[in-house]
Amino acid sequence: MRTNIDEQAARVVSFHYTVWRDDGSEVDHSGDASPMLVLLGAGNVIAGVDRALAQMQVGEMRTVEIAAQDAYGPRDPALRQRVPRKTFAKVRDLKPGTQLQVRGPQGPQVVTVVKIGASVIDVDFNHPLAGVDLRFELRLVDERPATTEEIAHGHAHGPGGAQHG
Numbered sequence: 512m513r514t515n516i517d518e519q520a521a522r523v524v525s526f527h528y529t530v531w532r533d534d535g536s537e538v539d540h541s542g543d544a545s546p547m548l549v550l551l552g553a554g555n556v557i558a559g560v561d562r563a564l565a566q567m568q569v570g571e572m573r574t575v576e577i578a579a580q581d582a583y584g585p586r587d588p589a590l591r592q593r594v595p596r597k598t599f600a601k602v603r604d605l606k607p608g609t610q611l612q613v614r615g616p617q618g619p620q621v622v623t624v625v626k627i628g629a630s631v632i633d634v635d636f637n638h639p640l641a642g643v644d645l646r647f648e649l650r651l652v653d654e655r656p657a658t659t660e661e662i663a664h665g666h667a668h669g670p671g672g673a674q675h676g
């Protein structure tokens with residue numbers, strides 16, 4: 512992964528978050544047990560969160576509004592596709608709105624069922640949060656300098672980050 516990280520200033524931060532859609536419904540939150548660990552500036556998190564964390568001090572809490580283009584991008588109508596119904600023959604209780612994990616070119620990806628016909632299904636390959644403005648509440652728990660290895664890998668190592676060698 513290519514990054515624009517200044518090796519001297521590279522930081523790993525851990526943070527807790529809650530995220531809501533612009534309609535006020537909660538999308539997700541980190542548990543109290545393990546905060547999320549990221550290498551800043553490496554694209555480990557969406558751009559708007561990365562930028563906000565880079566400006567925060569340890570212990571600080573911040574609420575940020577992040578427009579769709581700095582979150583999961585705009586919704587692309589071309590990503591709505593018609594697939595044979597038998598593609599999902601093994602899935603039970605398929606209905607519009609059902610989200611399924613499929614193997615995409617870049618790994619696992621979530622798709623949303625839009626419409627079910629007799630022999631075909633319309634599926635939306637957009638990220639479920641594409642085109643959605645988000646509000647994050649962030650709390651910066653801790654920070655430390657990044658290791659050479661983390662900078663080379665482009666992500667943070669340890670609990671809440673990548674767990675390997």
Ligand code: ZN
Binds near residue numbers: 661664668673675
């Ligand atoms: Zn690694």
